[in-house]
Structures are given as C-alpha cells and as structure tokens.
Amino acid sequence: xxxxxxxxxxxxxxxxxxxxxxxxxxxxxxxxxxxxxxxxxxxxxxxxxxxxxxxxxxxxxxxxxxxxxxxxxxxxxxxxxxxxxxxxxxxxxxxxxxxxxxxxxxxxxxxxxxxxxxxxxxxxxxxxxxxxxxxxxxxxxxxxxxxxxxxxxxxxxxxxxxxxxxxxxxxxxxxxxxxxxxxxxxxxxxxxxxxxxxxxxxxxxxxxxxxxxxxxxxxxxxxxxxxxxxxxxxxxxxxxxxxxxxxxxxxxxxxxxx
Amino acid sequence: xxxxxxxxxxxxxxxxxxxxxxxxxxxxxxxxxxxxxxxxxxxxxxxxxxxxxxxxxxxxxxxxxxxxxxxxxxxxxxxxxxxxxxxxxxxxxxxxxxxxxxxxxxxxxxxxxxxxxxxxxxxxxxxxxxxxxxxxxxxxxxxxxxxxxxxxxxxxxxxxxxxxxxxxxxxxxxxxxxxxxxxxxxxxxxxxxxxxxxxxxxxxxxxxxxxxxxxxxxxxxxxxxxxxxxxxxxxxxxxxxxxxxxxxxxxxxxxxxxxxxxxx
Numbered sequence: 001x002x003x004x005x006x007x008x009x010x011x012x013x014x015x016x017x018x019x020x021x022x023x024x025x026x027x028x029x030x031x032x033x034x035x036x037x038x039x040x041x042x043x044x045x046x047x048x049x050x051x052x053x054x055x056x057x058x059x060x061x062x063x064x065x066x067x068x069x070x071x072x073x074x075x076x077x078x079x080x081x082x083x084x085x086x087x088x089x090x091x092x093x094x095x096x097x098x099x100x101x102x103x104x105x106x107x108x109x110x111x112x113x114x115x116x117x118x119x120x121x122x123x124x125x126x127x128x129x130x131x132x133x134x135x136x137x138x139x140x141x142x143x144x145x146x147x148x149x150x151x152x153x154x155x156x157x158x159x160x161x162x163x164x165x166x167x168x169x170x171x172x173x174x175x176x177x178x179x180x181x182x183x184x185x186x187x188x189x190x191x192x193x194x195x196x197x198x199x200x201x202x203x204x205x206x207x208x209x210x211x212x213x214x215x216x217x218x219x220x221x222x223x224x225x226x227x228x229x230x231x232x233x234x235x236x237x238x239x240x241x242x243x244x245x246x247x248x249x250x251x252x253x254x255x256x257x258x
Numbered sequence: 259x260x261x262x263x264x265x266x267x268x269x270x271x272x273x274x275x276x277x278x279x280x281x282x283x284x285x286x287x288x289x290x291x292x293x294x295x296x297x298x299x300x301x302x303x304x305x306x307x308x309x310x311x312x313x314x315x316x317x318x319x320x321x322x323x324x325x326x327x328x329x330x331x332x333x334x335x336x337x338x339x340x341x342x343x344x345x346x347x348x349x350x351x352x353x354x355x356x357x358x359x360x361x362x363x364x365x366x367x368x369x370x371x372x373x374x375x376x377x378x379x380x381x382x383x384x385x386x387x388x389x390x391x392x393x394x395x396x397x398x399x400x401x402x403x404x405x406x407x408x409x410x411x412x413x414x415x416x417x418x419x420x421x422x423x424x425x426x427x428x429x430x431x432x433x434x435x436x437x438x439x440x441x442x443x444x445x446x447x448x449x450x451x452x453x454x455x456x457x458x459x460x461x462x463x464x465x466x467x468x469x470x471x472x473x474x475x476x477x478x479x480x481x482x483x484x485x486x487x488x489x490x491x492x493x494x495x496x497x498x499x500x501x502x503x504x505x506x507x508x509x510x511x512x513x514x515x516x517x518x519x520x521x522x
C-alpha cells in the first residue's frame with residue numbers, strides 16, 4: 001500500500017464573507033497523479049496555496065506526512081528585468097541545493113543547453129521546464145504543479161505531460177496538478193477531483209467525465225460542436241529547439257514547415 | 259591642509275561601496291520610493307536625537323526601522339494604495355522633522371548639511387561610523403546573500419522551500435535603514451536614494467549575474483564619489499549634489515553608449 005502524503009480534512013476558507021472553499025476532503029498518495037479541475041474562480045489555486053502553507057484555512061486542516069517534501073511549480077515566473085539572472089543562478093537559489101545536480105536536472109527536463117541563458121529571454125515552454133527543474137531540485141516526494149502547461153502550444157503540452165508522467169514513474173512521487181484543460185490531462189491522471197468551492201465529484205477520469213456534476217460544469221464530452229479539434233498529423237518529431245528531427249528529410253508529406 | 263579632502267574621499271568611498279550592492283536590491287525589489295520615505299524620515303531622527311541627547315546615527319536607525327515596521331503594518335491592512343501611503347509618510351515625516359528642528363532653539367543645526375549632505379565636513383568620528391556601519395551591512399549582505407536573493411526573485415517559491423521570508427524582508431529594511439543613517443552625512447536625506455539606485459541602474463547595463471551587478475554598482479558609486487569630490491574641490495560646487503550629478507552622468511554614458519545589454 002502506497003503511503004498517504006497529504007490529507008485535506010474538511011478544508012474551508014472564508015474571505016470577507018465570501019466562501020472560497022467549503023468542506024474539501026481529498027488525499028494524495030505516493031506515486032499518484034491527482035488532477036484538480038474546476039472553472040475559473042472555483043478555488044483551485046486557493047486549495048493549492050493552503051497545501052503550500054501560503055494561506056491558512058479558516059476551517060479544517062491539512063494533514064501532511066512527516067517526510068513530505070514539496071516541489072512547487074508556480075503558474076508563471078515574473079522576475080524583474082532589472083535583475084540579471086541566468087537559469088543556473090536561478091536554480092542555485094533552491095534552499096540547500098546540491099549544485100552538482102543542476103546540470104543533470106536540466107538534462108532530465110530537456111533544457112541543458114539553456115543553463116547559461118538569462119531567465120528573461122526564455123519562451124513559455126522553456127520557463128515551465130526551468131520551474132519544473134527548480135521543483136525537482138528540492139528533492140520532492142510530492143510535486144505541486146499549478147497549471148503546468150500555461151502558455152505552451154499543444155505539442156509542447158503533450159511533451160510536458162509525458163515528462164511529468166516519466167518523472168512520477170522514476171521518483172514514485174505524488175503529483176498534484178491544477179488544470180482547466182481536460183482532454184490532455186486525463187489520460188495521464190489516476191484521480192480527477194472536480195471542484196467548484198466544494199468537491200463536485202472525484203474518481204477515475206472515466207468516472208468523473210460521466211458524472212452529472214462534471215457535465216453540468218463542463219458539458220458532455222464530445223457534445224460541444226463549437227470547438228473543433230484539429231488533428232495535426234505529425235510524421236516527424238521536433239527537438240527542443242523546434243527544428244525537425246527526422247530520419248528521412250523528404251518525409252514531410254502531411255505537413256510542411258516554412 | 260588636504261586632510262579634510264582625504265577624509266571626505268574616504269567617507270564617500272565607504273558609503274558608495276555599501277550603497278551599491280544594497281541599491282541593487284532596492285532596484286530589484288522596486289523599493290526606491292520606500293527608501294526615499296525612510297530617508298526623509300531620517301531628519302526627524304536627527305531632531306529627536308538632539309532633543310533627547312542621544313547619538314544621532316542611533317536615533318536615525320531606530321526611527322527608520324520603526325517607520326519601516328509601521329509601513330509594513332499599514333500596507334498589510336490595505337487602507338490605501340502603497341505609493342500614496344509612502345508619499346504621505348515621506349512628506350509628513352520630512353515636515354515633522356523640519357518643524358521639530360525649529361523647536362531646537364539652543365542648538366544651531368546646519369539644515370542644509372542634513373538635507374544635501376556635507377562631505378567636506380566629515381570628521382574622524384564620522385569615518386568610524388561609516389566604516390563600522392558599512393562593515394556591518396556588507397557582512398550581513400554576504401552572510402544572507404542567498405536567502406535575500408531567493409526572496410527577491412520569488413517570495414512564494416522561497417517560502418515553499420522553507421526560507422524564513424518575513425525575517426528576510428525585515429533584514430532588508432534594517433539594512434536600508436542602516437545605510438541611510440550612515441550615508442546621510444555624505445549626501446543628505448534628499449539625495450541618499452540616488453546614491454543607491456543610480457549606480458545600481460548603471461551596473462545593470464554591464465552585468466550578467468546578481469553578484470556582478472552588486473560589485474559593479476559599488477565600483478560605479480566609488481567613481482561617482484571621486485568625480486564629485488574632485489569637481490567640488492576644483493569648482494567649489496556642493497559636494498553631495500556633485501556626486502549625484504556624476505553618478506547620473508555615468509548612467510547616461512552607460513545607456514547611450516553602443517554597448518548592448520548583455521543577455522547571454
């Protein structure tokens with residue numbers, strides 16, 4: 001039986017007479033990927049902040065395992081442009097960091113070539129990977145990822161989710177992920193928790209998408225004709241620079257790059 | 259005969275060396291207006307120091323730290339926008355200081371010296387204060403460099419990783435207060451912030467890493483002090499403002515020269 005890392009016990013938060021979270025019960029186990037979904041303003045980020053100790057719940061408590069070590073990946077990184085900072089120096093700021101681990105960790109997330117780049121010039125996807133590296137350098141047994149694929153294109157999103165799953169498999173750490181983008185996330189997720197101030201429903205992805213409470217919030221899967229998904233057929237893969245990796249350079253019959 | 263000049267130079271260099279690295283933090287954390295507010299209140303510290311007959315430097319440090327604490331408390335309550343709050347505190351503290359000074363009938367205070375500094379009047383005792391205080395500030399900066407920088411870069415990440423964020427923020431304010439107390443004699447309450455932020459802003463153009471920026475900003479501050487003292491000696495210009503003009507010139511040169519901001 002895998003170890004229980006975090007238990008939310010009847011968490012409630014009230015702010016200025018407004019209920020942000022109400023009676024939230026939830027657990028995260030070692031090796032489990034839990035995805036938190038919910039509409040904007042449903043309290044996803046607030047719930048994560050209580051876990052991180054950035055916000056005190058007004059009711060209930062967060063029970064943390066004694067060996068819990070959190071690696072946190074925030075939604076975005078804003079660093080004042082007046083502060084010159086390379087990726088290496090940014091990662092060296094991790095408390096009690098093992099500096100020898102910086103390069104291997106960057107290799108793991110696929111951006112070793114950016115080690116001497118300034119953090120201000122990174123693209124959205126590169127920034128997310130740097131933040132993931134920082135979370136990993138904290139030697140976590142629980143990764144907390146707040147909208148990890150924000151500002152990343154669809155192909156990049158798939159890669160990032162694969163990367164996160166690979167890390168989970170390697171470290172056997174728990175993963176708590178916030179997302180409002182469902183289709184891509186669900187395939188990798190063990191448990192989906194849908195919240196809107198309170199827990200609407202939770203369980204396996206298949207269970208949740210079939211649940212009336214989920215359908216009331218997000219609609220019935222496949223029923224929404226207003227969003228057409230363009231299936232982009234790739235017969236090649238991109239490397240981390242965005243250029244094409246292909247064994248056969250003439251094989252681009254489905255999609256051409258200019 | 260030139261002893262006063264050497265003292266002035268030593269005093270100025272001591273202050274510039276410390277104001278540089280701290281100024282970098284002030285720029286990174288966007289605390290320029292905050293520094294101004296503390297500096298303006300320093301005059302009130304001087305008045306209180308005379309009134310209760312305690313050491314002026316001590317009075318300034320105590321007052322600045324007190325004001326910083328008041329500021330943080332008021333800021334948390336969200337009564338009014340922070341810049342407005344700073345404006346109110348800065349100017350009421352300065353005015354209160356001016357009013358308090360006017361009550362000191364039996365003591366003659368050279369108000370201009372406190373407002374704009376009087377580098378050429380630096381005494382041996384002042385030098386001890388400058389180098390003692392400067393050494394304390396630099397030691398603290400070096401000892402707490404990593405937590406200070408981590409909190410500056412991203413407070414939430416720092417907190418999750420276990421840095422004592424509140425304590426570090428307090429330390430930052432204490433350091434700014436110390437530098438203000440020490441630098442007041444040199445450039446005066448109205449110009450102190452400029453000695454912190456102009457060299458740091460100039461150094462940004464030339465640096466790749468935080469440590470580089472801190473060191474270069476020290477060097478640029480020292481250069482500005484040399485230039486200021488020299489021009490003050492030759493053309494009999496007021497020393498404090500001359501130092502600031504020099505710093506501003508260096509800033510202009512750095513940003514108009516064809517050097518590109520280094521990015522990689």
